[in-house]
Amino acid sequence: MVLSVSKRDAQRSDQGQPGVQLKSYELLELREFERATDEAVAVKAVLGEPLAGIGNRDEALVPLVIVGYDQLKIEQILKDERRGFGALRPIAVVGLDVAGLSADILHLADVFLPPRPGKQDLLGVAHSLAVLSTHIDRLPRAPRDVSLTLLQFLYTRGRDVEPHVAPESPIAYRFPLAENLLECDTLECCSLLQDMASRGLLDTRHIDRLFVCPDCSSYRVPVKELCPECGSSHLDAEESIHHFRCGFVGPESEFAGKDEPSCPKCFQELRHIGVEYNRPGRFAVCRQCNYWATEPDLAAWCADCNTHHAPADLAVVQIDNYALAQGGTDVARRGRWTPQPVDNDRRIEPTVGAPTPRKLSxxxxxxxxxxxxxxxxxxxxxxxxxxxxxxxxxxxxxxxxxxxxxxxxxxxxxxxxxxxxxxxxxxxxxxxxxxxxxxxxxxxxxxxxxxxxxxxxxxxxxxxxxxxxxxxx
Ligand SMILES: [Zn+2]
Ligand SMILES: [Zn+2]
Ligand SMILES: [Zn+2]
Missing domain, CATH: 3.30.70.100 (Alpha-Beta Plaits)
Known part of the structure; x- marks a missing residue:
């Protein structure tokens, strides 16, 4: 099975492009105990001999096939590859079961094959990589500009920036692809994406709306019921009784009597519900100070900074899916901003020996x-x-x-x-x-x-x- 995450590839494959063939590729084989993998043998048999090295080729145009079984190592390789000059590079991962893949691997690689892939699947991967490489080759690139690179990544793959549920993130979601390409943490990434959306480069689609701590932005803000009198959280819920005759209302425990419950105010026994008394609802009873109330106070407690906030004071965080908008598509195709770059400080310097990006007149x-x-x-x-x-x-x-x-x-x-x-x-x-x-x-x-x-x-x-x-x- 070929799991291709590129809609564009899928479309092209349907049309059939016999002219597009994988010319060269780099193979990265992660051996265990120095033993060669069956997958690397299969890849070479179908895709041909890999390049011995990148040499002075344009890294982004030489597809990379990673073969191995170690998720953590492969994840780290992908994170490193999706930075700088090779960020757009077509990458296939062979040897991992698709079902258990981490979010980072799913978002950062282009194509996946499970262990022991068949020939047809490998041919499919070769085609996807070749098409992607051709597509990337047509773009005037600006690899030092991470925001522009993100747009070009989405454009060449026909993909969106998708949020992924992540309990460890302060806002309960992460953007594995965008955070890696933009080289920033979740919160910074979130505001950068929103900025790009406000400039018409990305279209947003609602995913979730969360409330977070106004002090530290953590989403870990469980709501507590507190005693309105002493502030204790030591509350119990109890049925209440309303004695019609004297009008007293209180929790059931206060109506304790020998045989039948009796009213703590007028000391009459209560026998007939609906005639002498009724039960208007549950009360919160404080075990600390015995105060009871129909509505306890509600407070959002931040587990990260240990403070209480009124629920209305919590900050709202909008979680969106980001798709390439027309403006972003134009910028991706042109390989430059008009009229203004999103954020000039976010350009990265070329690494030593990296090719100078083609300067466009x-x-x-x-x-x-x-x-x-x-x-x-x-x-x-x-x-x-x-x-x-x-x-x-x-x-x-x-x-x-x-x-x-x-x-x-x-x-x-x-x-x-x-x-x-x-x-x-x-x-x-x-x-x-x-x-x-x-x-x-x-x-x-x-x-x-x-x-x-x-x-x-x-x-x-x-x-x-x-x-x-x-x-x-
Ligand atoms: Zn907090
Ligand atoms: Zn109390
Ligand atoms: Zn009474």
Whole structure:
């Protein structure tokens, strides 16, 4: 059985992608008593020989297969891997029974296989890892920015930040994935996630609402009944008696008599319930001071800081599931923030020898934007013509701005011009009727005529059917 936690993978597998194959991978075998594992033998037989080392490869793109039976060791490896430059790395764990997996392993690994996996399952894992690696490769990454890395993790996996019930946590829940990727504790993680949600990067879904100590934020705040008179918790519940004749109301123990109960106020015996007396309900009777009350005081007692609080004074903690919102998806795809990073102090420094992250110029972002627009157009199924326009006369911002200006004068309002290079633009012309679209030759001639601009316009994708896949080369 392959337990794949990536919805995206599952979708892709359904469509079948025979072109995507695992090119290379790293194998980490945790041997016990120096004995080789059957699982490592099986992995090599199906996935081929693993790399001897990462070398100068991009760590995030080389899938890791961890083979072993020691949950604690594997958990620690996963925690270490999901930090820094390799945080997005596709990781499979082979050899652990899925049923007993710890929350950290479940949240941090991508795919799991139990001991003695079959060939088909291993092929499935190879495919999942390869697809994930391809997907990660397409992203401009910013590994020093942990918040952005979290968004890209969710984006590449099609996953949510899910809270996990954890009695040891001060708020009774943990976020194993987010806490590890963001490198912070539960409370800090919680506020960071809420901050990202308030910026439209994440969508929240209600999971729970808890009350915690206003002093120390602990959820261990059992409610106690206290005597309103002396404050003791030494209370018992007792039935009460209401004597109609004299109007006295008190706990049953005060109506003790020889044979029949008798009223402690007027000393009459009580024989007939409903005629002489009734039982209006239970009382709280204090064994410390004998005070009794229909409603004892309620207090929330914090077991961590040993203080009492009125229940109304407890602080509220909202526990949510966080899914990638449109804003977060955009940031994940672009690999940068617009306009503001979530939290600049949370960037981590590159480790020694780590590859310098690819620096993106503004043109790269324009290209990304252009590809995004083209992709959206393709998804919408609307017919669209795409031209590439290369500037032969001059380069730089001024020349490009002039050319854009002239093109804007020729094109219709619905057409889009995006800079994709020093002297290159993409022109997107949506149209239901191809006859509406100006030809490439017409654009060249008009640019020459109106602005003396030497523009070479070529068809990237043309107009009859929804645009084909544009190459990112
Ligand atoms: Zn407390
Ligand atoms: Zn009392
Ligand atoms: Zn009485």
């Amino acid at each position: 503004d043109n790269d972002y324009s290209r990304e934007l252009a590809f995004k627009v083209v992709e959206l157009a393709q998804q919408s199924g609307r017919p669209m013509t795409i031209y590439k326009a290369v500037l032969n006369s001059g380069q730089g911002d001024k020349a490009l701005a002039d050319a854009r200006e002239v093109l804007r004068g020729i094109l219709r309002d619905s057409d889009v011009v995006v800079n994709t290079g020093e002297a290159e633009m993409l022109i997107l012309l949506p149209a239901h009727d191809v006859a509406d679209v100006p030809s490439a030759a017409h654009l060249e001639a008009e640019a020459e005529k109106r602005g003396a601009i030497d523009l070479r316009v070529t068809v990237v994708d043309g107009g009859h059917s929804p645009a084909g896949k544009i190459k990112q080369a």
